[in-house]
Amino acid sequence: MTAQSSPKKTRTWLWTILGVIAIILLMAWPLMTVKNSDFGGSDGVGSEVIAQIAPDYDPNWIHNVWTPPGSETESMLFGLQAAAGGILIGYAFGYFRGRKQ
Amino acid sequence: MKRFFRNPKRIFWATLALMMLGAQAAWASSPAAPQPMHIMEGYLPLPWAIFWWLVAIPFWIIGFIQIRKLLKERPEQRLLLGLSGGFIFVLSALKLPSVTGSSSHPTGTGLGTILYGPFVVTILGTIALIFQALLLAHGGISTLGANSFSMAIGGPLVAYYLVWKPLKGRVPIWLAVFLAAVIADWMTYVITSTELALAFPDPNTGYLGSFLTFAGVFAVTQIPLAIAEGILIVLVFNALQSNAPEELAELGIQGGAA
Numbered sequence: 001m002t003a004q005s006s007p008k009k010t011r012t013w014l015w016t017i018l019g020v021i022a023i024i025l026l027m028a029w030p031l032m033t034v035k036n037s038d039f040g041g042s043d044g045v046g047s048e049v050i051a052q053i054a055p056d057y058d059p060n061w062i063h064n065v066w067t068p069p070g071s072e073t074e075s076m077l078f079g080l081q082a083a084a085g086g087i088l089i090g091y092a093f094g095y096f097r098g099r100k101q
Numbered sequence: 102m103k104r105f106f107r108n109p110k111r112i113f114w115a116t117l118a119l120m121m122l123g124a125q126a127a128w129a130s131s132p133a134a135p136q137p138m139h140i141m142e143g144y145l146p147l148p149w150a151i152f153w154w155l156v157a158i159p160f161w162i163i164g165f166i167q168i169r170k171l172l173k174e175r176p177e178q179r180l181l182l183g184l185s186g187g188f189i190f191v192l193s194a195l196k197l198p199s200v201t202g203s204s205s206h207p208t209g210t211g212l213g214t215i216l217y218g219p220f221v222v223t224i225l226g227t228i229a230l231i232f233q234a235l236l237l238a239h240g241g242i243s244t245l246g247a248n249s250f251s252m253a254i255g256g257p258l259v260a261y262y263l264v265w266k267p268l269k270g271r272v273p274i275w276l277a278v279f280l281a282a283v284i285a286d287w288m289t290y291v292i293t294s295t296e297l298a299l300a301f302p303d304p305n306t307g308y309l310g311s312f313l314t315f316a317g318v319f320a321v322t323q324i325p326l327a328i329a330e331g332i333l334i335v336l337v338f339n340a341l342q343s344n345a346p347e348e349l350a351e352l353g354i355q356g357g358a359a
Contacts, residue, residue, distance in 0.1 A: 012339065019332045026329040030200045037202035049318060050144060053311055054301045059143035067238035077236050081229075082194035088187025092180040096344040 138196075138205055139230070139248040140293060142241020149300040154246030157227075160254045164223035171221065181341070181348045185213035186225040188337065192330065193229045193252075199322040207330040208289050210257050211282025212337060215265055216352055219257035226253025251292035260285035274355075278338045283331035290319040 030039075050057060068074040145153070171178055192209030199205055213222040227249045233239040240248045260281045268277040298312035306313075341349060349355070 012343075016336055016339070019336050023329045023332050026325045026332075027197055030198045030202070030325065034198075034200060034202045039196075039198040039202065039204045047141065047144065049314060050297070050301055053303050053314065057146070057301070059141070061147065062143045062241070062243045064142045064238040064241055065235055068236070074237060078194045078196075081232060081237075082191045085187035085190025085192075085194065088183045089191065092184035092187070093340065093344060095180055096341075096348075100344060 139233070139240030139252070140244040140297065142234070142238070142243055144241075145244050145247055145296070145300050147243070149296070150243040150246065152246075153244075153250050153296065157246040157249045157254060160220065160223045161227060161249075164220040164227075167218070167220045168224055171217065175351060178348060178351070181216065181345060182213075182221070182225075184341075185216055185222070186228065188212050188334075189222075189225050189229050190232075192333075193226075193233070197326050197329070199325055201318070201322045203322055205290075205319075205322045205326055207326050207333075208252050208256060208286045209330070210252060210289070211260060211278075211285040211330065211334045214257040214261050214285050215278055215281055215334075215338070216349075216354070219254070219261045222257040223249070223253045226257070247296045248293075251296060252289045255292040256285040256287075256289035259288045275335050275339070279331040279335050282334035283327045286327040286330045287320065287323055290323040291316060294319050 047059065050059075068077060168182075171182065189209035189212075192207040194206070196204040196206050208226070210222050210226050213225050227245075230240055230245060230248050230252065234241050234245055234248075264284045265277060265281040268280060271277075294312055294315035297315045298308050301311055302308045303311040303314065
């Protein structure tokens, strides 16, 4: 097992690095090629498509229970969500790895 | 042998063709940056909001029962289940830039779908959606049924039954994982487009025209993100194969030698 695992491990690492590079490129590609865009996911724009198709539609029949007061609070909460998920992933992987040894 | 390989190959090419078509249709019509994510609060008329709630409820019930059963019979799966849920939480919090000049986020549902099947993922995904609807004003309670159906039910269902199950064991496992993850992500936005098209048919071009408009917005933005998500899930899956082979074996996935 040990005699075999070394080149195999190298290969796995190589593929992992290639994969990470591919992901970074996929994300960087639009950032570099698309100009004049702030990559908004802003709430106003999505409704525009609906407003074009159905100009009479009034979405104000219901409102969000709570809306973050500003973009700072919003990014904080998004960050919190990601952190919570990250902790779960890290905890599980840490456990698995620790168990292996 | 031949018959074995014909099927998965066909799926692969059909998928690719569909994506290309989507891209084609969209580049032609793509308007200014829209908000290509969950359907916002209030942006479905009440009857449709109720309809998607009713559609989603049975899936939530099945998912709930399955999770309880899983935790009761195989408590040692808890960590891996938590990891799958955490993955959805992380990925659905990331707004990533895409070629259409707007941002969207991946779904992360592919990993849980492969490991635990679509119904369990229904619950994991819906938890993330509720968090975003209540605390982030991202999506909404009236549209929770519809958003849940696209991200946590429909995407995983298609990925599991049309991609993962038919491909598993017939192609290299990384390829099956990759395609299932890409489809789970991408189908989410195809379904979102369908939901919007049903509620808002175009007065001139009808349901199809409306669908193409929405798909041009949602599905195209999603293509590079779906591919990136597919790669990421393959990487995580590889790491699981070498670190948690017992858990994977219990779920019927060969672990070990990554």
